[in-house]
Amino acid sequence: MNTITKEQLLEKTNRVRLYTMYSLLDRATKKMRGITANWDGTDLLIEMFFDCELTEDEEEEMQIANTEVVSDLYQEFKGMYLNLTVIKPSVSLYDKKGNLGWFYLRKEYAE
Numbered sequence: 001m002n003t004i005t006k007e008q009l010l011e012k013t014n015r016v017r018l019y020t021m022y023s024l025l026d027r028a029t030k031k032m033r034g035i036t037a038n039w040d041g042t043d044l045l046i047e048m049f050f051d052c053e054l055t056e057d058e059e060e061e062m063q064i065a066n067t068e069v070v071s072d073l074y075q076e077f078k079g080m081y082l083n084l085t086v087i088k089p090s091v092s093l094y095d096k097k098g099n100l101g102w103f104y105l106r107k108e109y110a111e
Helices: 006-023 056-073
Strands: 032-039 043-050 079-086 102-105
Touching: 006 032, 006 043, 006 056, 006 102, 043 056, 056 079
Parallel strands: 043 079
Antiparallel strands: 032 043, 032 102
16 A cells, blocks of 8 residues: 555545535535545545435435545545445434544534
């Protein structure tokens, strides 16, 4: 595996964040709790967390958003994947953060 400098990692992380967040313009849903990503040196996994099941339309919008990210970054990663994960608000997400950090994290209020 090629070594990567901190600056290169930061640049790559920022590009993934930028394209991910841009792809969600007019697609993000109130159900969204957090977005993180994990990069293992070759593959990129973007994980989006929701507080309840998505409708078919919402899931399709998330897939379209991911396709936009893939089309922007396909030359930088061997594989690019998306996980749509439902975790109820009563369960903490903090330990689910990928190695590229949180791109979005909704403030959770205690009931």
